[in-house]
Amino acid sequence: MTPEQVKAVPLAELPQLCDELRQELIAIIATTGGHIGVNLGVIELTVALYYSFDFPNDGLVWDIGHQIYIQKMITGRLPLLKEIRQNGGSPGYAYRPESEFERVTSSHAGASLSLALGASMANRLKGNTQMSIAVTGDGSLVEGSIQEALNHMAADKGRTLLIINDNEMALDKNFGGLHEHLKAITRNPEKSSNVFTELGLQYQGPVDGHDVIALVQLFKHYDKELDAPAVLHIKTIKGKGLESMADNSPVRIHWNFPFNTETLENTEGPKSPSHAGAFAQSLGELLEQDDKVFVITPATLQNTGIYKLSQQYPQRVIDVGMAEQHSITLGCGMALEGIKPIICFESTFLQRVYDQIIHDACISDIPILMVAARSGHTGLDHCTHHSLLDLSYLRIVPNLRVLYPADQEDLKACLKREAANLNGPTLILFPYGGTIDDPQQPLELDYQLSEQAAEKTLILSVGMQHLNAQKVRAQLQAQNINSRHIAVTCLSTMEPKLKALLQQVETIITLEENILDGGLGSFVFENIENGSKRPTILRYGFPKKYIEHGTRDWIYKKYHIDAESISLSVSQHFAQQQQG
């Protein structure tokens, strides 16, 4: 279906079109998995927007970009929706290269209103009168950048419309001062003032976000009359059409694996015990043993594995909502008073707090422990969700201790050790998913090195790449090339015994799930001392680009960082060396 075909539907038949889209969406997401709830909630909104405005001539930005499935369906991309979350398939979030209707590539909350306001100001400068629309959820409304944009928008004169899609949910039930305020407005719609009108903005709402005909009438009115920034507050039901799933599990209705449409049972699930599970187990023990330990997370209880702990320790596991920057500095404040804050992030969102880490925590050397789950490639998630820059931008921050435990056992030990000896800002990273293959042999860890004589060839790995490192080592062994494999876990300052080893070897092979620029290979290079005989460093990691989604196996092969590709490349290096 195309926007022109939507516009050709008689107004009275729009509810029927929405019902058909709803049934089709459920059938598709039941096979692909994905963000089912919010997309079921914005069917009428999306149809009404496309019916009333002229996109992409008018501007539309969805905050986060996880609610664009209907937009895909009505902008000629139904076949692509059926391929989301597959190797080589269409991404499950907004993706600019895919269509002129996707203004940006995104999955992080908070950017929509600044983008819309910027576009609106630019249009005015050019003498154009297009509408510029941002749609944000009530959970994302908390984000600092949206608040900054709201403040600015109140001082602007353009045709910018902020639509708040209030379904009273973020990942789980929403909470907090703004949430209570939206609820109070909903209870008492006659009251003429609220936070938006007090800011000087036009406000309308709350409006039934499932009444597609009323929405069209409202949008047509805005299109004709709007001459100043406005806020439209709509109420929707997250998961409309799948209420029984929504009622039973707010978290499943947010994002779900493929499921059976009759029984609503999931037909797929996680494939192996995850690092997040191991982390949560160890964190639970810390909470039990030490009442000075407090956990903070910015709306990422699920992906960090600590959801159950938040129910067990409601006073000491604190979800601050979608407020990444605040979460770090809140932890610093607690640490000033002798509390041991453990701030749990999904690694991709840690990018939002670089200055809080540097300025609020590290310059003052404040003892906080940050833990970031899903560092590295995050599989079938979006290119914006991978954390392939982690080593490059974090290991260089002065005063920050950066650790990347080698496996799940090491992660548990690392958490306990660091929490017990916390005397400065510390960050523990761990990867997405779990370890499917067990290491062939016990791992040699950088902080436990024996004085074993150096081999001429050293293989160094970070995180799950230790599995491939062991395979590469075995392959070399088969070619009579002896090597030693060490898992590097401390990325901020190299362990002294490892540093000493670097000065003695001829070849160093580094394996990492990070871009090569600034990653493990660079760390090794920086630790070769002036005057040492320079070893050859063979580096294997991702190129400096935004990597697409895909299963780890598929992506590793595509970028030649799987065991076979690395073994082949390393063997070619040694063969050339022998010839030369």
Ligand SMILES: Cc1ncc(C[n+]2csc(CCOP(=O)(O)OP(=O)(O)O)c2C)c(N)n1
């Ligand atoms: C900066 C950032 N922090 C956290 C997330 C993870 N996340 C994805 S969706 C979501 C909840 C969004 O709530 P809301 O904006 O109300 O949208 P809806 O409930 O309609 O899905 C969260 C926390 C994110 N995408 N971006």
